[in-house]
Amino acid sequence: MRNIVLGLMFGDEGKGKVIDFLTDEKTTVIRFNGGTNAGHTVVTSRGKFKFHLLPSGALRASDVVLGNGMVIDPFALKEELDIYKLENANLRIMISKAAGVVTPIHVFIDKKQEQLRGDLKIGTTSKGIGPCYEDKFSRNGIRMGDLVDKQTIMAKLRLITTMRQQLLEGSDYLSTQSLEKLAEDLYKVGKFIEPLMCNTELFLEKKKSEGNLLFEGGHGALLDIDFGVYPYVTSSNTMSGGSMTGSGFSLRKINNIIGVTKSYISKVGEGPFPTEISGSAADSIREAGGEYGTTTGRPRRIGWLDIPLLKYSIMLNDVDVLAMTMLDVIGKQKSILICESYRENFDSPVQAMIDKKSATPEYIEMASWGEIPESEVDEMILKGYYGLPQEMKDFITKVESLTGKEIGIISIGQRRERTIIREKWKSILK
Ligand code: GDP
Ligand code: IMO
Ligand code: MG
Secondary structure, X not given: OEEEEEXXXXXXXXXXXXXXXXXXXXXXEEEOOEOOOOOEEEEEOOEEEEEOOOOHHHHOOOEEEEOOOEEEOXXXXXXXXXXXXXXXXXXXXXXXXXXXXXXXXXXXXXXXXHHHHHHHXXXXXXXXXXXXXXXHHOOOOOEHHHHHOHHHHHHHHHHHHHHOOOOXXXXXXXXXXXHHHHHHHHHHHHHHHXXXXXXXXXXXXXXOOOOEEEEEOOOOHHHOOOOOOOOOOOOOOOOOOHHHHOOOOOHHHOOEEEEEEEOEEEEOOXXXXXXXXXXXXXXXXXXXXXXXXXXXXXXXXXXXXEHHHHHHHHHHHOOOEEEXXXXXXXXXXXXXXXXXXXXXXXXXXXXXXXXXXXXXXXXXXXXXXOOOOHHHHHHHHHHHHHHOOHHHHHHHHXXXXXXXXXXXXXXXXXXXXXXXXXXXXXXXXX
């Protein structure tokens, strides 16, 4: 099977957990966008693992690919490689020579741009993502393949810093000595990574009929640079279509597009959020779900599941089936709401947000199923969908009828095993 798994909202939907669950020893997992702004947590019997650059399937996959659509901080990559080689000794890692290189210069510029934006700030992760993509598209960027040639690195560092002179005032990066030191460090890490670099699109073409291909979308579809709530977005295409330009693998060869959503919404950074809640209701979900950023540690903003946004995202990504996470967390809430519609009639809820139109959610209340006692969870999982509390099944059925899509994967806990895949959708694992 060749599947895409991506988040349908503003990130942190639990993609990492779902991807790890769907990965086996014959799977190649491919990341196609973003960089260390992503943060995925996977929990197994061996502990808690955090991924920023390697795709979350890396614990079990045979191969992972870091595609050309990514922007890679090579120093952060080296650290992650050291960790995951220990966990999965047979893992083959392939890195596209065409992926962008994030340097400390990009991180400096990212922070400086946020300061200059003032009230218009985006709330970026400060990982240098936007500036690195700017360099890519202005054709001044350093690519992973450049890291094996010190002269190219130095020439490109000079080009980038000359172009960015004004923004870099007050930093070290205007001195030749600092640039030479950075070029040396990049070269050293580049030589370390060199054996892993290749033209990954050619590898994927060869792999297409061996084992499974699983494309991991970083971030969330509503953070897409084109179709998200601009400017409160990231700088890459996070929608399913981004998998094609970000890896070179045709979307026509994909079997299933799996959209992940929480049973509520979380968001980090600025921007409109119609179903956002505050006070004790938000605190209660935040604490129950551990809703603090994997990358930045920021408390995540919390809101109720928003069907107009979910439907927009399903359409945009041509989703075949939904995966829903955090059903254990939402079940602990006394009152559970779903935003069925907005009072206003918008063609595109995202455009309405971009246009700063106020959206008034119309909620329906669902019966709560309460906390699932720890001692009962394993047995519940064994029984599959039919063993779930009736109120949880009613919640699932309601979302299915409102969106017109089935929820094929149900996640009721952080650990890998706390996942149910419904009979009809088991074929996506083949
Ligand atoms: P991602 O960026 O979409 O991969 O999501 P993150 O890993 O940043 O955030 C999701 C968090 O929820 C992580 O800590 C996961 O371990 C956790 N998680 C995922 N699914 C579930 C679930 O069904 N229940 C609970 N309690 N936690 C979950
Ligand atoms: P995962 O893969 C949540 C958000 C940032 C900010 C905006 C732009 O873990 O779901 P950037 O640093 O990308 O320029 O920031 O996008 N953002 C994410 N929010 N999860 C993510 O990734 C995110 N990646 C970017 O918070 O609002
Ligand atoms: Mg995350």
